[in-house]
Amino acid sequence: MNTTSIGGFRTRVKRSIKWPLIAAVASLPDPVQTLLFAPSIRKYAQRVPILKVVYSGCYRTHPIDRMLGTNTGGIEPPEAIYGDGVDATSFPYMGSQPSLIRCALAQLGDLRDHTFIDIGCGKGRPMIVATEFPFRAVIGYDLAAHLVDIANRNAAIVARRFPERVPMHAYAADALELEFPPGKLVVFMFNPFGAQLMARLLANLSAAYESGSIEAFSVVYFNPICAHVFDSSPLLERRFASSVDYAEEEIGYGAETRQDVFIWTTKT
Numbered sequence: 001m002n003t004t005s006i007g008g009f010r011t012r013v014k015r016s017i018k019w020p021l022i023a024a025v026a027s028l029p030d031p032v033q034t035l036l037f038a039p040s041i042r043k044y045a046q047r048v049p050i051l052k053v054v055y056s057g058c059y060r061t062h063p064i065d066r067m068l069g070t071n072t073g074g075i076e077p078p079e080a081i082y083g084d085g086v087d088a089t090s091f092p093y094m095g096s097q098p099s100l101i102r103c104a105l106a107q108l109g110d111l112r113d114h115t116f117i118d119i120g121c122g123k124g125r126p127m128i129v130a131t132e133f134p135f136r137a138v139i140g141y142d143l144a145a146h147l148v149d150i151a152n153r154n155a156a157i158v159a160r161r162f163p164e165r166v167p168m169h170a171y172a173a174d175a176l177e178l179e180f181p182p183g184k185l186v187v188f189m190f191n192p193f194g195a196q197l198m199a200r201l202l203a204n205l206s207a208a209y210e211s212g213s214i215e216a217f218s219v220v221y222f223n224p225i226c227a228h229v230f231d232s233s234p235l236l237e238r239r240f241a242s243s244v245d246y247a248e249e250e251i252g253y254g255a256e257t258r259q260d261v262f263i264w265t266t267k268t
């Protein structure tokens with residue numbers, strides 16, 4: 001075996017051990033996971049490598065799920081989303097923080113004639129939050145059909161509880177193969193993919209805008225590792241760029257305590 005294939009073998013072994021271990025941690029009952037956040041326990045337990053994932057907070061029942069009875073938590077490993085197509089730019093599923101979504105959408109002014117689209121919607125947490133706003137429609141797309149099913153079960157829960165809100169709907173689709181709905185769009189993203197695919201997504205949006213099928217669009221991008229892609233577009237201008245703190249009640253339910261949030265809109 002040469003050094004490259006030894007490296008590849010090690011990576012495969014690591015992956016095959018890592019996710020079953022994470023699944024075992026994920027199946028710890030919620031009160032046990034919450035107990036692990038007690039400062040006196042956390043101090044020691046977070047030094048245990050496999051327990052580190054607990055401290056992402058993603059496996060605790062998120063306050064929005066506790067409040068609504070939805071399921072938007074957990075981490076979905078890249079293998080369960082991309083199968084054999086996993087590479088270095090394949091990111092896992094994890095949900096965004098509602099307070100950050102509310103903060104971002106509040107920057108955009110009147111949303112009544114806009115469609116909210118989550119590119120890589122996963123279990124649909126941002127769509128749930130978007131239904132709090134007066135969007136014309138709220139939709140999301142994800143590669144992973146099993147996450148889309150969960151998002152649509154969440155949609156049914158939200159629709160029963162808030163019949164006055166615009167319904168949300170998720171579709172199993174590759175976001176790079178979409179035909180965008182006409183009108184004004186708010187395109188939301190939290191780490192769906194890397195720069196190469198991001199450039200393709202922007203090219204698709206720009207073509208739809210230039211052909212007139214999209215009237216205007218904003219890009220709301222959390223953890224904007226590919227911000228340069230949007231900064232280099234002659235059609236867009238940055239409207240907001242800030243590191244936004246999680247709401248206090250969300251601290252301990254996500255990997256950080258704050259997140260970079262960038263927004264671009266089409267120039268007028």
Ligand SMILES: C[S@@+](CC[C@H](N)C(=O)[O-])C[C@H]1O[C@@H](n2cnc3c(N)ncnc32)[C@H](O)[C@@H]1O
Nearest residue numbers: 093094095096120121122142143174175190192
């Ligand atoms: C970090 S998660 C974000 C989930 C959700 N947007 C949120 O903020 O709570 C990224 C999601 O992007 C999805 N994804 C990655 N590539 C995609 C593609 N080409 N088309 C559609 N979804 C994709 C993944 O399946 C994953 O669920």
